[in-house]
Amino acid sequence: MYIVMLGAPGSGKGTTAKILAKRLNLPHISTGDMFREQIKKGTELGKLADSYISKGELVPDELTINIVKDRLTWEDTKNGVILDGFPRTKAQAEALDAILQEAGKKVDIVPELIVPDQVIIDRILNRATCSNKECGAIYNTKYKPSKVPGVCDICGSKLVTRTDDNEEAIQNRLEVYRKNVQDLLDYYKEKNVLVSITPEDPTADNASEQAVDEILK
Ligand SMILES: [Zn+2]
Numbered sequence: 001m002y003i004v005m006l007g008a009p010g011s012g013k014g015t016t017a018k019i020l021a022k023r024l025n026l027p028h029i030s031t032g033d034m035f036r037e038q039i040k041k042g043t044e045l046g047k048l049a050d051s052y053i054s055k056g057e058l059v060p061d062e063l064t065i066n067i068v069k070d071r072l073t074w075e076d077t078k079n080g081v082i083l084d085g086f087p088r089t090k091a092q093a094e095a096l097d098a099i100l101q102e103a104g105k106k107v108d109i110v111p112e113l114i115v116p117d118q119v120i121i122d123r124i125l126n127r128a129t130c131s132n133k134e135c136g137a138i139y140n141t142k143y144k145p146s147k148v149p150g151v152c153d154i155c156g157s158k159l160v161t162r163t164d165d166n167e168e169a170i171q172n173r174l175e176v177y178r179k180n181v182q183d184l185l186d187y188y189k190e191k192n193v194l195v196s197i198t199p200e201d202p203t204a205d206n207a208s209e210q211a212v213d214e215i216l217k
Pocket residue numbers: 130131132135136137152153154155156157
């Protein structure tokens with residue numbers, strides 16, 4: 001099964017994609033992770049991608065398409081994949097269709113995770129992460145607080161919150177997402193593969209599992 005996972009930043013798209021991949025025993029292909037890995041390894045591709053990402057620009061379609069095209073030739077993708085972060089534009093969606101078509105495959109389902117803006121904002125603003133890198137536990141001071149405020153339940157280290165995000169910046173990111181995703185939604189709607197997923201309680205601990213259940217229903 002070839003699945004394209006859509007959802008706003010902070011919607012839980014990445015977590016849902018990971019659980020979905022595990023359940024279906026398919027590789028989770030995140031273009032963000034792939035670029036980060038190439039950048040870390042210092043490959044030519046990584047250097048090229050970094051020249052855009054470091055300036056806050058989007059990586060050009062051609063570069064993104066090529067990295068995905070190569071990944072889709074790997075043996076582990078022959079029964080399907082969960083794509084996360086790709087396609088991001090209609091041109092990328094058309095390229096993906098062409099790549100899959102060559103192998104006699106197609107995109108089977110495109111779940112869009114829909115979570116209210118306020119939940120996303122609360123989730124990002126109240127996120128607290130364990131400062132112990134080996135632990136890395138994530139809390140939410142509103143929805144999933146630690147037992148002792150500011151202290152990790154698991155390892156007792158100090159919790160840190162990101163301060164560079166404010167409500168306005170998150171709101172802006174959500175607007176940019178919606179503006180850019182519309183073409184893609186229209187494209188997949190026309191192909192009859194788009195499914196809207198609205199978790200009943202997006203703040204629940206198992207919200208991502210619930211979303212996966214809904215996708216596989
Ligand atoms: Zn910890």
